Amino acid sequence: MRALVAGAAGFLGSHLCDRLRRDGVTVLGLDNFCTGSRQNIIHLEHDRDFEFIEHDITQPIDASAAGQVDVIFNLACPAAPLAYQRDPLFTLETNYGGVRNLLELAREKEATILQASTSEVYGNPTLHPQVEDYWGNVNCFGVRSCYDEGKRVAETLMLEYGRRYGIPIKVVRIFNTYGPRMDPEDGRIVATFIVQALQGRPITIFGDGSQTRSFCYVDDLVDGLVRMARSEPSFTGPVNLGNPAEFTVLEAARLIKKMTGSSSPTINDVLPQDDPRQRKPDISLAEAKLGWHPRVSFEQGVARTIEYFRAVTGSRPDPCRRLSAANGCADPDSPRRAARAAVMR
Ligand SMILES: NC(=O)c1ccc[n+]([C@@H]2O[C@H](COP(=O)([O-])OP(=O)(O)OC[C@H]3O[C@@H](n4cnc5c(N)ncnc54)[C@H](O)[C@@H]3O)[C@@H](O)[C@H]2O)c1
Numbered sequence: 001m002r003a004l005v006a007g008a009a010g011f012l013g014s015h016l017c018d019r020l021r022r023d024g025v026t027v028l029g030l031d032n033f034c035t036g037s038r039q040n041i042i043h044l045e046h047d048r049d050f051e052f053i054e055h056d057i058t059q060p061i062d063a064s065a066a067g068q069v070d071v072i073f074n075l076a077c078p079a080a081p082l083a084y085q086r087d088p089l090f091t092l093e094t095n096y097g098g099v100r101n102l103l104e105l106a107r108e109k110e111a112t113i114l115q116a117s118t119s120e121v122y123g124n125p126t127l128h129p130q131v132e133d134y135w136g137n138v139n140c141f142g143v144r145s146c147y148d149e150g151k152r153v154a155e156t157l158m159l160e161y162g163r164r165y166g167i168p169i170k171v172v173r174i175f176n177t178y179g180p181r182m183d184p185e186d187g188r189i190v191a192t193f194i195v196q197a198l199q200g201r202p203i204t205i206f207g208d209g210s211q212t213r214s215f216c217y218v219d220d221l222v223d224g225l226v227r228m229a230r231s232e233p234s235f236t237g238p239v240n241l242g243n244p245a246e247f248t249v250l251e252a253a254r255l256i257k258k259m260t261g262s263s264s265p266t267i268n269d270v271l272p273q274d275d276p277r278q279r280k281p282d283i284s285l286a287e288a289k290l291g292w293h294p295r296v297s298f299e300q301g302v303a304r305t306i307e308y309f310r311a312v313t314g315s316r317p318d319p320c321r322r323l324s325a326a327n328g329c330a331d332p333d334s335p336r337r338a339a340r341a342a343v344m345r
Helices: 011-022 038-044 088-109 145-165 189-198 218-229 249-260 284-290 298-315 319-326 335-344
Strands: 002-006 026-031 050-054 071-074 112-118 169-174 203-206 212-214 239-241 246-248 266-269
Touching: 002 011, 002 088, 011 026, 011 038, 011 218, 026 038, 038 050, 071 088, 071 218, 088 112, 088 145, 112 145, 112 218, 145 169, 169 218, 189 203, 189 249, 189 298, 203 249, 212 249, 218 239, 218 284, 239 284, 246 249, 249 266, 249 298
Parallel strands: 002 026, 002 071, 026 050, 071 112, 112 169, 169 239, 203 266
Antiparallel strands: 212 246
16 A cells, blocks of 8 residues: 655644554655745654655646656645745635646546545534535635635536546644644644644733634544545545534633643633634534544543643743744745734734
8 A cells, every 4th residue: 555645744744654654554655845844844854654755736747757656645734824825816716626636647547545634624614513415614815715615616627537437535624733743823723733832922912802713623634535545436425523622712722822831821812714603513424424523532632742842942942933944944034924923914
């Protein structure tokens, strides 16, 4: 069994590579490092059954260079709002041209292909919790639409390639996932709060913090991806993967503050445009079809994530700087940082 993991140097992709290697699967990782980091896969450098190519999926993939491919996991896409809003056209292209290139490869290799879709396809949901046959409430003209609509068209592409060419397709809709190797600079809640708390900086809450999120620990999520890839061929999804335990953003901040023993104050900032009010997956389908449900509680997962960021903080005073350096943007005045700051404003 040989798997191609697109987005291998990212947060989820790197954990997926680790899990596949533990399962004895040979892995070909692929990434363009636009949001990922070499640091995330450096421990696989001397693993003879892990190969890596630097490649942007918006460019066609050389099928002969890829070699044997039995299954493709497509996780290649900037996932944090700050990251995907930095270059919306690139985000759209990654989700259309990029997904199409991977589908063409799957067709040529007769491989199963799994697409990492997202709870964002539900937009700002009017149905709670979200079930897979809910069509969503997406603003197709807003700042998040390059990602939300990009992921929606990627699902459609998967479906149409499956229909036309009989490719075994799998679509998972991932809800907020957290854990070690997240980029604490990209604005995603758990890593941002933990690093702010560890550094004694104010914990920034957008709006009044009453909006809810459901947080899934990375190991649980990766297990869901693997189960989905191995599921019966007729089961295409889409299937929700996430932890249904629901927290307000304020509750998450308070828990993280307590668990880090931090004295950071919490401050409020303006709620970003189209920020969803509620997020909670209905995972009945994943339970029935994949025998999957999350096992790691939020407290357990946060404890493991704090441990990781403490270790990173221990090696250098500022984990943000260290991880940025790994991403190739160590200079605080780099264009990439400037772009991030511009989006944040
Ligand atoms: N983490 C979550 O909570 C979450 C939630 C919903 C969906 N997802 C989806 O899961 C996938 C992985 O998310 P993540 O959290 O690991 O994000 P991430 O940004 O850490 O990882 C994405 C990886 O894809 C790479 N990439 C982006 N565009 C590429 C391109 N055109 N060609 C090649 N590589 C490219 C990046 O460099 C990065 O390594 C994404 O598709 C995302 O939409 C994640």
